Amino acid sequence: MKLDFIDLKSQYAALKTSINQRMQRVLDHGHYIMGPEVQELEFALAQRVGAVHCITVSSGTEALLIALMALDLQPGDEVITTPFTFAATAEMIVLRGGKPVYVDIEPDTCLINAALIEAKITPRTRAIMPVGLYGQVADMDTVNAIAARHGLAVIEDAAQSFGATFQGQQSCNLSTLACTSFFPSKPLGCYGDGGAIFTNDAQLAKACREIRVHGQSARYTHTRIGVGGRMDTLQCAVVLAKLERFDWELQRRADIGARYGQLLADSNNDSGITLLTVRPDRDCVWAQYTVFVNHRADVQARLLAQGVPTAVHYPKPLHLQPAYAADCCPECCPQSVIAGQRVMSLPMSADLTEAQQDHVVAALLKAVRTK
Numbered sequence: 001m002k003l004d005f006i007d008l009k010s011q012y013a014a015l016k017t018s019i020n021q022r023m024q025r026v027l028d029h030g031h032y033i034m035g036p037e038v039q040e041l042e043f044a045l046a047q048r049v050g051a052v053h054c055i056t057v058s059s060g061t062e063a064l065l066i067a068l069m070a071l072d073l074q075p076g077d078e079v080i081t082t083p084f085t086f087a088a089t090a091e092m093i094v095l096r097g098g099k100p101v102y103v104d105i106e107p108d109t110c111l112i113n114a115a116l117i118e119a120k121i122t123p124r125t126r127a128i129m130p131v132g133l134y135g136q137v138a139d140m141d142t143v144n145a146i147a148a149r150h151g152l153a154v155i156e157d158a159a160q161s162f163g164a165t166f167q168g169q170q171s172c173n174l175s176t177l178a179c180t181s182f183f184p185s186k187p188l189g190c191y192g193d194g195g196a197i198f199t200n201d202a203q204l205a206k207a208c209r210e211i212r213v214h215g216q217s218a219r220y221t222h223t224r225i226g227v228g229g230r231m232d233t234l235q236c237a238v239v240l241a242k243l244e245r246f247d248w249e250l251q252r253r254a255d256i257g258a259r260y261g262q263l264l265a266d267s268n269n270d271s272g273i274t275l276l277t278v279r280p281d282r283d284c285v286w287a288q289y290t291v292f293v294n295h296r297a298d299v300q301a302r303l304l305a306q307g308v309p310t311a312v313h314y315p316k317p318l319h320l321q322p323a324y325a326a327d328c329c330p331e332c333c334p335q336s337v338i339a340g341q342r343v344m345s346l347p348m349s350a351d352l353t354e355a356q357q358d359h360v361v362a363a364l365l366k367a368v369r370t371k
Contacts, residue, residue, distance in 0.1 A: 001359045002307035003347045006185050010351035011249075015241055022237035034213075035233030041240050042196070048243075049170040051178075051198040053205035056231035057212050060159040060181025060195040064092040064129075066229055067155050067177045067197055070207035073098050073126055080120050081129040081157075082112040083317035083324075084336040089131055089157050090324040101125070102319045104333040108277035110134065110290075110343065113335075114142035121146075127153040132161025132171055134313075134345075135187070135253070135285035136278055140166050140174040147176075155179065159195075160287035163187050163250050167281050172198040182231075182239055187253065187285045188246055190235040249350035250285055256352055257286040263361045264291065271368050274342075288313055288345035293368055296344055302367035308360050311345045 012019065026035060038056055046054035057063045073079070075097030081089055083102040090100040103116045112130050128147050130138035140156070147154045154175035161171040162180040172178040180186075182194035197208050207224070210217050215226025264273055274292035278284045288311065293299050300310050317336035318324040346360055 001356065003309060003356055003360070004349070005309040005311060005345075005347050007347075007349035007351050008184060008189075011242075011349070014351070015245065018241040018244055019238060022241045023234055026233050026237050032233050033230060035236075037233050037236040037240060038231065041231075041236040044240065044243060045196055046198070049172040049178075049198060051173045052200045053198065053202070053208075055197045055205060055208045055212060056236060057195045057197060057208075057229045058231055059193040060179060060183060061088040061092065062212075062227065062229045063179035063181070063195040063197045064088060064155070064157065065095065066208050066211045066227065067179055068092055068096050068098070068127075069211050069225070069227075070177070070204050071127060071153050071155075076124060077126040078122060078124045079127045079129050079155075080117055080125060082131050082133075082336070083319040083333050084110055084314060084339055085131040085133065085157065085318065086159070086314065087318065087321065087324065088159075089129060090318045093129075094324060098126070099124070100318070100324060102317075102333055102336075104335045105339060106277075107335045107338065109136065109279065110276065110339050111136065111138040112143075114139040114146070117143065118146050118150075121150055121152075125150070125152060127155055127176075129155045129157055130175075131157040132159070132164065134276060134290045135160055135164055135287040136276075137161050137164050137166040137171050137174065137282050139279075144175060153177065159183075160186070161285065163246065163285045165283050172196075173200075176201065177204060182235065187249065187287055188239060188242060190238045190242075192232070192235050194231045194235040194239065196231075252350035253286045253348070254283065256348065256350075256357065257284060257289055259354070259357060260289055260346065260361070263357070264364075267361075267365050271365055273364070273368060286348050289348040290343050290345045292339070292342040293344050294342065295368075296342060298370075299364070299367045300344065302370060303363050306359075306363040306367075308363045309347060312343060313345055314343075315340050 156178035159181035211226040212229035215224040217223040
C-alpha cells in the first residue's frame with residue numbers, strides 16, 4: 001500500500017463539481033484581482049470565526065508581515081515568539097527590522113510555554129506572537145493576560161490551527177490580530193498561496209486593507225507604505241468551494257486523530273512512541289498528526305520502504321538557524337532542540353481510510369521495534 005502524505009486528490013474528487021463551477025465563474029466574469037469572490041470569502045471567514053474583520057492576503061507569510069506593518073513595528077522593537085515554528089514567523093519580524101525573542105516550548109505540546117513569556121519582556125517589547133502548531137492553539141488566556149498587563153499586542157500565528165477552538169472560541173478570534181494560511185497542505189487550503197488576517201479592531205483592519213494594496217486608501221492615493229499582498233480571486237473561489245465540506249473534514253480529522261491515538265496508545269508500552277498532548281480546554285484539527293520517536297531517520301526509512309511517507313516539522317529550531325538566531329544563546333530553548341530531534345508527522349487527511357490508517361500504524365510499530 002502506497003500512501004500520499006496529504007491526499008488532495010480524493011478531496012478534489014469529492015468537491016470537483018463545486019470547485020470547477022466556482023473557478024469557471026471567475027473565468028467568466030474575468031475579475032482575477034479583487035473580484036467578488038474576495039469579499040464573499042472574507043465575509044464567510046469572519047462569520048465562521050466570529051471576528052468583525054477578515055482581510056484576505058496572498059499568503060500566510062504576507063499576513064504576518066502586514067499585521068506587523070499595521071502595528072507599526074519599528075527597527076529594534078522586540079516580538080516574543082517560539083523558535084519551534086516555520087521560518088516565516090521570525091522572518092517577518094526580521095524583515096521589519098525587529099528582533100525575535102524566543103521562548104521555549106512545552107515538551108508535551110510543542111507550543112510556546114506561556115509561563116516563560118513574562119520574564120522575556122523588556123521596554124522594547126511590542127508584541128507577543130504565539131504559534132498554533134500541528135493544529136492546536138497555544139495557551140491564549142495566559143498570553144492575553146500577560147499582554148494586557150504590559151500593554152502589548154498579540155498576533156496569533158494560526159497558519160496551522162484554523163478551525164481549532166480554545167475554550168469554545170475559534171482560533172483567529174482570540175487576540176489583537178490573527179494570521180492564517182491557505183497553503184494547499186493546510187486543513188483549509190487553496191490551490192496555490194493564500195492567507196487571511198482577522199481582527200476586531202477597525203483601525204487595524206483599515207490599515208491591513210490599505211497595506212495589502214500598496215498602502216492605498218483610494219486609487220493612486222498612497223496613505224501609507226504597503227505591499228502587493230492581495231489574494232487572487234481564483235484562490236478565493238477554491239476556498240469558498242472547500243468551505244462547503246469543511247465542518248465534515250474537521251470532524252473526520254478529529255476522529256482520525258483520536259483513532260491514531262488509540263491505536264498507538266494500545267501498543268505504547270514497548271514502542272518508544274510518545275503521543276502529542278492535546279490540552280483539555282482546546283481541540284486539535286491535526287494539520288499534521290505528529291508523534292515523538294527515537295532514531296527518527298531509521299524509522300522514516302523503514303516506513304518509506306513500506307509505502308508510508310512522513311515529514312518533520314521542524315528539525316532545527318529558529319534560534320539555531322543562522323538567519324534568525326539574533327543574540328539568543330544556543331542553550332536558551334532546550335525543549336525545542338529535543339523536539340526537533342524526535343518529532344515525526346504521519347499521513348493525515350480527511351479522506352484517510354481505516355485500512356490506510358491501520359497500515360500506517362502497523363508499519364510504524366514494526367519500524368520502531370526493528371533493531
